[in-house]
Amino acid sequence: MLQTNFGKLSTRLDKPIKIDMAQLETEQGENLSLDDKLFALISPFHFTSTDPLRELMRNTGMVISGSTALALTTQNNDFFPNDIDLYVLPPGFPAVLQYVEDHGYKIEPSSRATANYYHQNIIIVKLTHPVSHKTVNVMSNLDSHVVKCITRFHSTVVMNYVSWFGLVVLYPEWTLQKRGLLLANTSTSNDIITKYVNRGYSLHRNIFDIGAPNQHRCGIDPYCPSTTRSLHDSHCFIELFEPAQDNFTTIQRDMTWTLPVPCSFDAIAPTARN
Numbered sequence: 001m002l003q004t005n006f007g008k009l010s011t012r013l014d015k016p017i018k019i020d021m022a023q024l025e026t027e028q029g030e031n032l033s034l035d036d037k038l039f040a041l042i043s044p045f046h047f048t049s050t051d052p053l054r055e056l057m058r059n060t061g062m063v064i065s066g067s068t069a070l071a072l073t074t075q076n077n078d079f080f081p082n083d084i085d086l087y088v089l090p091p092g093f094p095a096v097l098q099y100v101e102d103h104g105y106k107i108e109p110s111s112r113a114t115a116n117y118y119h120q121n122i123i124i125v126k127l128t129h130p131v132s133h134k135t136v137n138v139m140s141n142l143d144s145h146v147v148k149c150i151t152r153f154h155s156t157v158v159m160n161y162v163s164w165f166g167l168v169v170l171y172p173e174w175t176l177q178k179r180g181l182l183l184a185n186t187s188t189s190n191d192i193i194t195k196y197v198n199r200g201y202s203l204h205r206n207i208f209d210i211g212a213p214n215q216h217r218c219g220i221d222p223y224c225p226s227t228t229r230s231l232h233d234s235h236c237f238i239e240l241f242e243p244a245q246d247n248f249t250t251i252q253r254d255m256t257w258t259l260p261v262p263c264s265f266d267a268i269a270p271t272a273r274n
């Protein structure tokens with residue numbers, strides 16, 4: 001089934017990519033909208049409606065990333081996130097923090113150790129619900145585009161975000177097939193691999209292990225790490241909450257990125273796991 005999906009994605013897409021997730025879900029008898037799936041993921045976190053959350057995203061530019069966005073790329077929310085990660089540029093930070101606090105969360109006095117996850121300085125405020133102990137992380141950095149920090153994550157599998165208009169997957173041909181390129185060279189790499197293996201994903205240290213052809217146009221093909229990508233380059237997967245009058249290139253400001261590894265990235269030997 002995903003192979004069919006892959007074939008659709010492989011075609012050049014000059015307009016917002018709207019793969020019919022409902023069609024993908026038909027075989028399992030499910031027909032959940034993106035909004036329904038988002039609600040199922042956020043409701044255990046005391047967020048009782050998606051409407052104010054989507055309104056907040058529209059007003060502040062906040063996006064949801066991490067496991068929540070990844071779960072939305074699966075057919076039926078194949079797993080549930082342990083926490084929710086919200087990203088917003090500094091001007092929207094107070095409003096997002098207030099929104100989370102309004103749902104009963106309290107700011108944790110000490111922030112979690114995330115140095116290995118991020119290459120850049122990032123402000124992280126961790127909020128915990130005193131009754132359920134659910135966690136929401138509100139994060140901000142000084143980039144000019146909120147999506148920039150997402151392109152610095154440890155793996156392509158988590159380079160996805162939910163914005164006010166819908167879901168965006170930066171590496172869909174890999175992510176929708178539950179594969180990804182591991183970019184982190186840290187002591188936590190094996191922990192990351194284990195976490196995603198448990199969720200049905202395989203993470204690889206070079207693109208050839210993922211299934212890239214031996215020969216590709218280096219720096220041109222969208223799945224070569226040396227290629228400078230752009231949100232508007234038509235290689236992102238986009239699923240909208242509502243049928244939009246506007247083109248994706250109109251509703252999403254563009255941004256470019258290049259993965260922080262060379263194409264022949266295979267220098268990191270897997271370390272022994274005891």
Ligand SMILES: [Zn+2]
Nearest residue numbers: 218219224263
């Ligand atoms: Zn290449």
